Amino acid sequence: TFGKVYKELIDAGVMTIMAGHIALPAYSKKLRPGIKDEDIRPATLAPELITDLLKGQLGFNGLVVTDASHMIGMFGATIPRKEQVPQAIAAGCDMYLFFNDREEDFGYMMEGYRNGTITEERLNDALHRILGVKAALNLHILQKEGKLVAPKENLAVVGCEEHHKASREFADKYVTLVKDRLNYLPMTPERYKRIKLMYIGSEAVVIAGTKFKSNDENIIKDIVSQLEEAGFEVDAEVPSAKGKMEDFKKKYDCVLLILNVQGFAQFNTMRVKWDEPTKQPWYMSELPTFVVSLSYTNNLIDVPMARCYINSYMDHHESFAATLEKMMGKSEFKGRYNENVFCGRWETRF
Numbered sequence: 001t002f003g004k005v006y007k008e009l010i011d012a013g014v015m016t017i018m019a020g021h022i023a024l025p026a027y028s029k030k031l032r033p034g035i036k037d038e039d040i041r042p043a044t045l046a047p048e049l050i051t052d053l054l055k056g057q058l059g060f061n062g063l064v065v066t067d068a069s070h071m072i073g074m075f076g077a078t079i080p081r082k083e084q085v086p087q088a089i090a091a092g093c094d095m096y097l098f099f100n101d102r103e104e105d106f107g108y109m110m111e112g113y114r115n116g117t118i119t120e121e122r123l124n125d126a127l128h129r130i131l132g133v134k135a136a137l138n139l140h141i142l143q144k145e146g147k148l149v150a151p152k153e154n155l156a157v158v159g160c161e162e163h164h165k166a167s168r169e170f171a172d173k174y175v176t177l178v179k180d181r182l183n184y185l186p187m188t189p190e191r192y193k194r195i196k197l198m199y200i201g202s203e204a205v206v207i208a209g210t211k212f213k214s215n216d217e218n219i220i221k222d223i224v225s226q227l228e229e230a231g232f233e234v235d236a237e238v239p240s241a242k243g244k245m246e247d248f249k250k251k252y253d254c255v256l257l258i259l260n261v262q263g264f265a266q267f268n269t270m271r272v273k274w275d276e277p278t279k280q281p282w283y284m285s286e287l288p289t290f291v292v293s294l295s296y297t298n299n300l301i302d303v304p305m306a307r308c309y310i311n312s313y314m315d316h317h318e319s320f321a322a323t324l325e326k327m328m329g330k331s332e333f334k335g336r337y338n339e340n341v342f343c344g345r346w347e348t349r350f
Contacts, residue, residue, distance in 0.1 A: 007058055015133050016063045017054065019044045019093055021073025027053060041091075042073055045084060050092030063133045065095040069105070081105075086112020090119070094126040164318060171322035176311040176335030178300070181350060184254070184288040184308045186329030189231035192254040192288065197224065197236040198279050200272055202262040202295075214260055219294075219315050223258065226317075226324055239278040245286055255289040257281070257303070260315050262295045272302035281305060292323060297341055300348040307350070311337065 006017075021042040028040045031048040043049045044066045054060050066088050067073070074084055081100065085108035088096055099105040112118050134140060142148040157163075177185075199220050204213035220236055227234045235252070242248070263270040274280045283289060284305045291306040293299050294315035300306065310333075312323045326333050342348045 003058065006054070006060075010058055010060045010062075014062060015136060016065060017060060018065050018067055018097075019050055019054075020067050021071055024049055038078065041079075041087075044069075044074060044093055045079075045087045045091050047091040055092060061129075063095065063129045064093045066093045066097045068098045069096055070098055070100045082108045082111065083117075085109050086117040089126060090117050090122060092122075094129045167316065167318040168322065171312075171314070171319045172331065172334065174313055174335045175319070175323050175326055175333060176313075176337050177326070177333035178309045178311060178337050178341050179307070179349070181307045182288070184290060185327060187254065187256075187290055187327040188329065192232070194233045194251065194253045195227060195235070196248075196252040196255045196283070196287075197227075197234050198255060198257045199223075199236070199260070200258065200274065200279060201260050203273070205263055214262060214315060216260065219260065220258075222317055223320055226321060227256075230324060230328065238276050242278055242282060248283065249286055252287060255283050255287050257289055257291045257306075258294060259291065259296075259299050259303075260294040261299060270296050270298075272299055290327065292320075294319070297337070298343050300341060301343040301345065304345060304347040304350070309341075311335065311341065 021044050023040050023042050023046070025037075025040050028035055028046060028048055031052050035048075040046070050064055054064065069085070069088070074088075075081070079087070081104075085096070085105050089109070090112070096105075096109070109118075113123065139148060197220070199216065201214055201216040201219075204211050224234045224236050259272055261270055261272055281289070281303055284303075284307070288308070289306065290308045290310070291299070291303055292310045292312055294312050297311045297313070300309060303309070310323060310327070312319050322331075325331050
């Protein structure tokens, strides 16, 4: 199946293919009978996959670039870095993407050329493919005309009003109401003046060797600001204890639970992690609770008792602005969901 897809793309003239740090053991064994399990490498380091299969059997005559070379998928190849670097080119990759340490990796590459890991024939083939793609894209002409790389001043356009306008238009179309079983909506100051805001963020994640984390503090401030501008009173403080149910119901009119669970597809499952016991959904049967996800769409597995659930997909200002507008009944929900939001569970549908 995948071979047919690749062949169709190759025949259609695709110029570049990125090889992943993913092994294909069945094909490695088919193309290299007798290969030991411990010698099976990710595609970026496997000549049987890049040279024999991709360039040979599938007839790809374009440029093969590695995936990011500082990803752990390459480091986990059971051979040292000094061998990994030149082996990627020897295996059939034509360009090496990124580096762990520029000077050291370049030294490893040169050493691999000098010791014969990268043959003269393989080097020339890679250079011809690189130059061929550049020529096909007229990069040499664009460079001569000074158009290859835009001046830094052009970055000033990022975040301009036109961009924000487009962001608002997109958000208006994608914000999705999954369910409102007890007709909690619309959420207006007349019905729910006093809001208790609960926010669940994410742990930091490592993406391509760099640590990332959402700026939860700024996101919360923006949400509170938008709610207050709309006429609500908002309490975003994390309660130290649940306290008495009746006192809680006298103090607030509703709860707004914001879920901003992010993970960049690094795990097989992404679940809501309640960082404080008082944030756990004990309040959903006490007060009308609106659950809004700013990222993943499948959080109902952890809050099946939610009666009103909305997927907003993004955690930026325009996304929540569109969400709030729709929750207040000022515009309709236009986004659509599929069955996956219910996580294959009967209890998430109520």
